Amino acid sequence: MYNLREMQRSTYEVTATRKRPQDFDRLVGQDFVVSTLENAIKENRIAHAYLFSGPRGVGKTSSARLLAKSLNCQRGMSAHPCGVCDSCREIAKGSSVDVIEIDGASNTSVNDIRAIKEEIMFPPQTSRYKIYIIDEVHMLSTSAFNALLKTIEEPPEYIIFIFATTELQKVPLTIRSRCQQFKFKLISQPLIMECLRSASEDIGIKADEDALFWIAKESTGSMRDAYTLFDQVAAFSEDHITLEKIREKLAIAGFSAIAEVASAAIQGKQDEAIDRISSLFSQGVSAEEIVRDSADFFRTLLLYKEGIRKPEILGTALSDIPESIAEMLTKEQLEAALKAFLNLYRDLRYSLSPRFEIELLFSRLGSLQYLSTPDVLMKKLEALKEGVAEGSIVIKKKLTKVIEDASAAAAIPSQMQIPAAVPEEPQPRREEEKVPEPAEAQKKTASISDLKEISSMLANSKKSVLAKQLMDIEGIEESEDGALILSLSKALSFNNLKLQAKDIEKAFSSYLGHAVPIRFRLTEEKKEEDDIPENMKKLRAIFGGIISKAATVSASAVQEEPNDEEDNYDQSVQSGYFENEDDE
Ligand SMILES: [Zn+2]
Structure with missing residues (x-):
């Protein structure tokens, strides 16, 4: 009993x-x-x-x-x-x-x-x-x-x-x-599949791998559940268990059916998506099932995007994953879609019509690829700004035209108009600084010939890396207020030295015997103001900064596809750079 x-x-x-x-x-x-x-x-x-x-x-x-x-x-x-x-x-x-x-x-x-x-x-x-x-x-x-x-x-x-x-x-x-x-632990999916394979051999029934995979996945690690489901499936499968029969008899959507619906929706073919959803409903698939499998689908894509390749974690065979869709969407977008389906599953029981909700959500998937978070937008804007300044992103003539038109338009409030003086202003100042006259006449000041000694002082005090970087300095000038302006043309060294300004200041001060403020300047190899085309000057007025020679060169080679910023981001910082004027 x-x-x-x-x-x-x-x-x-x-x-x-x-x-x-x-x-x-x-x-x-x-x-x-x-x-x-x-x-x-x-x-x-x-x-x-x-x-x-x-x-x-x-x-x-x-x-x-x-x-x-x-x-x-x-x-x-x-x-x-x-x-x-x-x-x-x-x-x-x-x-x-x-x-x-x-x-x-x-x-x-x-x-x-x-x-x-x-x-x-x-x-x-x-x-x-x-x-x-x-x-x-x-x-x-x-x-x-x-x-x-x-x-x-x-x-x-x-x-x-x-x-x-x-x-x-x-x-x-x-x-x-x-x-x-x-x-006791959950039993792994491959192990469950192995047991199911042997169970089907025992009763002399053929079973497709994807069908056994589905049973193993549904049983979520429980051997008993897997056998129970296997018996149920075997009962209606006659002598061959296939995923198709399971889908039909148990009225489930399954990964590939949902993948088709979602892919159509994401690609903007809403009519096709709605049509497919309708046929799922007429096959007897429940709203819960569709939403659950859709959440499953986006979870799988997200994990795939994270680099996971194990079928038992992904929940489906690698070959089922629509790679083009995975590539089309960012992690943030996949997360948003997954969240939307999880939320819908929660809300489903209060819904007037679960079917309407599902159709609505799939219709919205069409704009998923344009979805962005403020973080991502900020990053894109930053990259765009830097790219334009560096010259790695080239603005097509059409855009400059728009800018010209815009600045000419009286409709723009005065504070938003581009001040004409801005692009010109930094240039004359820079020309002055460019004078390659070392301030030798001054007493107790450093010149380029002193660098070696200051560098070896640093090396002796166990700052050999800094000592080496110091040798990249190409010019030393004294400013009117008595500060030393160290100029370099290598952007990397310029940035590194700036980070260690305190140490460099100390080294120069102890070498000269009095405190001396240090500033850094990033220079260019050659500079001809007239080389900068009018459109780049306008851009500089918008984004700020100085447009380098390299940038102006590539700017003249106008490209055809200005919309394709994604590609341009990837182009490395090949030639130009964005001059930093923080020290001025
Ligand atoms: Zn015994």
């Missing part, structure tokens, strides 16, 4: 029962549990209470029965019970008088435990041990646990408890600490 639930189960879980392991070697996916139990049996280290925890359908009850068999086998205690003696056979059938299975879910009261307490006073009738297997032990009431606690603290020699639970955290610590604990 304790085994009613098990009996009910066995009437429909044919494969699960048939494939129930009769030997520890056959228990799949729980290698650690198996080896530990096997060793304990071999070395005769038997505990009086075991606690098996883990998700449902991963082999806890099977292991409990295996352990019972191993302990009670009439041919001697063994990790490999004979399976043919009376005890082994009775345990397999669930009819052993000395192995008592109790469902914690329906025997929760303290009275049930009291009954056990009375029972355990009697030694086993035919076996070595009297074994109590209590399933779902976390369902026991607190008082039942307390009663149980006293029993497991000092049980008679011949009593062994094996508790199983899916919710370890609900088992009181006092119980847990008195048990030898084993944690």
Whole structure:
């Protein structure tokens, strides 16, 4: 009578029962549990209470029965019970008088435990041990646990408890600490597929890999669920299990059907997408199913985008993934789509028409590729600004025309108009600084010839990298206010030195014997103001900064496709640079 639930189960879980392991070697996916139990049996280290925890359908009850068999086998205690003696056979059938299975879910009261307490006073009738297997032990009431606690603290020699639970955290610590604990893991998708393959071979039925993959995925790590679903599928598949039959009979959308709908929608073919959704509905696929599978689809693409290639994590075979769609969308866009479907799933039950909601969401997917977050927009703007200044992004004539028109238009408020003086202003100042006259006449000032000594001073004080970078300085001038202006044409060194301005200032000051402020200037090899075309000057007025010679060269080679900024971002900072005037 304790085994009613098990009996009910066995009437429909044919494969699960048939494939129930009769030997520890056959228990799949729980290698650690198996080896530990096997060793304990071999070395005769038997505990009086075991606690098996883990998700449902991963082999806890099977292991409990295996352990019972191993302990009670009439041919001697063994990790490999004979399976043919009376005890082994009775345990397999669930009819052993000395192995008592109790469902914690329906025997929760303290009275049930009291009954056990009375029972355990009697030694086993035919076996070595009297074994109590209590399933779902976390369902026991607190008082039942307390009663149980006293029993497991000092049980008679011949009593062994094996508790199983899916919710370890609900088992009181006092119980847990008195048990030898084993944690069972979810079974991996490849392992489940292997078992399903063997199950289909056993019954002489052909099964396609993608169909088994789907069953394994649906069972989310539970072997029992996988076998149950397998039986259901095998029942309507005649002699060949295919994904097509599963889709049809179980009215599921599946990854590839959703991939088709979503791909059409993302590419702006809304009519096709809606049409496909309509045919899914007419096949009997539920709204929940469509939304769930759509969320699945975008999750898969997102993981694929993150570089994940394992089918069991992606949830689908690599070949099913529409790469063009994955490439078309950014991570942010995929995240947004996934979020939208997760939200829709949540809202579905309050919806006036789930179908309308789904159609609406798929219609919106058309604009997904234009979706952006403020962060991304800011980055794009920055890159655009830098690219234009560097010359790696070239503005087509048409755009300059627009700018000219815009600045000419009286409609623009005065504060937004481009001040005519701005592009010209920095230039004359720079011309002055350019004068290659070293300020030799001044007392106690440094010139380019002093660099070597300052550099070796730095090298001596263990700043050899800085010392080396210092040698990239090409000119030293004194400004009117007594500061030294160090000029370089290498942008990289310029930036590095600027970061270490304090150290350089110290070095120069100690060399000269008085404090001297330092500034840096990034120079160009050659400079001819007239080379800068009018359009670039206008751009400079908008974006600020100085347009370098290199930039002006590439600016004259006007390209055809100004819209394609993405490509241009990727072009490295080949020639031009964006001059930094922070120091001025
Ligand atoms: Zn046996």
